[in-house]
Amino acid sequence: MSDHDHGHGHDHDDHDHAHAHEHDEDDRAEQRARRQVALAQIRQYGDPVLRMRANEVEEFDDELARLTERMIGVMHDADGVGLAATQVGILRRLFVFHDEDEDRVVVNPVITVRGKETEVDDEGCLSLGPIRMPVERAIEVTLDGFDAAGNTVHLELEGISARVVQHELDHLDGKMIIDRTDPESRREAMAQLRPRLVLSR
Ligand SMILES: [Zn+2]
Numbered sequence: 001m002s003d004h005d006h007g008h009g010h011d012h013d014d015h016d017h018a019h020a021h022e023h024d025e026d027d028r029a030e031q032r033a034r035r036q037v038a039l040a041q042i043r044q045y046g047d048p049v050l051r052m053r054a055n056e057v058e059e060f061d062d063e064l065a066r067l068t069e070r071m072i073g074v075m076h077d078a079d080g081v082g083l084a085a086t087q088v089g090i091l092r093r094l095f096v097f098h099d100e101d102e103d104r105v106v107v108n109p110v111i112t113v114r115g116k117e118t119e120v121d122d123e124g125c126l127s128l129g130p131i132r133m134p135v136e137r138a139i140e141v142t143l144d145g146f147d148a149a150g151n152t153v154h155l156e157l158e159g160i161s162a163r164v165v166q167h168e169l170d171h172l173d174g175k176m177i178i179d180r181t182d183p184e185s186r187r188e189a190m191a192q193l194r195p196r197l198v199l200s201r
Contacts, residue, residue, distance in 0.1 A: 034077045035077055035078055035079060037077065038073075038074045038075075038077035038078035039078050039126070041074055041088055042074065042078060042083075042087050042088060042126050042127060043086070043087055043088070043089055043127055044127055044128075044129070045127055045128050045129075045176070045178075045193055046193075047089075047127075049086060049089050049091065050086060050087070050127055050171070050174065050176060051174040052086070052091055052174050053091075053172070053173055053174050054084075054085060054086050054090075054091040054092050054093045054094075054171075054172040054173075055091055055092060055093065056092075056093050056108050057092050057093055057094055057107045057108055057146075060107070060146070060148065060149060060150035064094075064107070064148055065148045065149070067085070067090065067092075067094075068094065068096060068105045068107075068148040070088075071083050071085065071088060071095075071096045071105075072096050072103045072105070074088065075096055075097075075098065075103075075126075076098075076103075078126050080126045081097060081098045081160070081164050082095060082096065082097035082098070082164040082165070082167060082168045083095060083096050083097075083126065083168070084168045084169075084171030084172055085172070086171045086172060086174075087126060087127050087171060093107065093108050093109065093172050094106065094107040094108070094109070094172075095109065095165075095168035095169070095171065095172065097161070097164045097165060097168060098164075099155075099157070099161045099164075100161070104147075104153070104155070105147050105148045106143060106145040106146070106147070106153055106155075106165070107145055107146040107147065107148065107150075107153075108145050108146055109143055109144070109145040109165065109168075109169055109172070110143070110144050110145060111141050111142065111143055111165070111166070111169060112142050112143070112144045113140075113141065113142035114138045114140075114141050114142075115138045115139055115140030115141065115158075115162075116138075117138070117139045117140070118136050118137060118138055118139065119136070119137060119139050120134050120135065120136045121134065121135070121137070121163065122134055122135075123135045123163065123167060123177050124177075125167070125176060125177055127171075127176070128176070128177070128178070128189070128193070131189050131192055131193070133177055133178070133181040133185040133186070133188075133189050134181055134182065134185055135163075135167075135177050135180045135181055136180070137162065137163045137166045137167075138162060138166065139158055139159065139162060140156070140157070140158045140162055141157055141158075141162045141165060141166060142154070142155070142156050142157070143155045143157060143165050178190070178193075
């Protein structure tokens with residue numbers, strides 16, 4: 001949303017509204033285009049890189065900072081709440097996620113405390129298109145790691161944020177929600193995924 005329409009006189013109201021409407025449509029078209037560009041950068045199911053274990057990050061340099069910034073941009077443009085480096089084809093242990101209005105970067109993440117209580121809820125994945133499936137996750141987790149500058153990060157998370165970091169950490173170990181869901185949901189998801197695999201050959 002921009003505020004450039006403020007300050008116009010009342011006599012221009014109709015004119016402004018017409019323009020505002022056009023702008024909304026332009027914005028939506030631009031958003032869709034940006035989403036397509038972002039999704040094109042994200043590895044999709046069937047890509048072997050999604051099944052590989054990512055390696056620990058050893059150097060906190062400018063390149064790492066640039067990578068995390070690019071990943072935050074791709075995550076937002078793709079309308080996602082989390083993105084693992086694996087998903088952009090980089091086998092390094094880091095992910096970004098959106099936690100209560102804040103973008104967070106976690107490098108070499110480790111879940112140090114996992115609550116015993118779990119909850120089943122539907123999850124989607126930017127590497128699986130529109131498919132969603134139920135996944136059981138711990139409701140509370142404590143996550144330790146580092147930010148892009150190498151400072152320690154210690155997060156006590158619950159609910160959606162706890163779910164997101166468990167999902168992203170799975171990516172770094174080559175695991176996806178299709179491995180975590182119940183057998184029937186897996187069958188349904190595979191049936192939806194198979195035609196896409198054939199088409200992409
Ligand atoms: Zn995912």
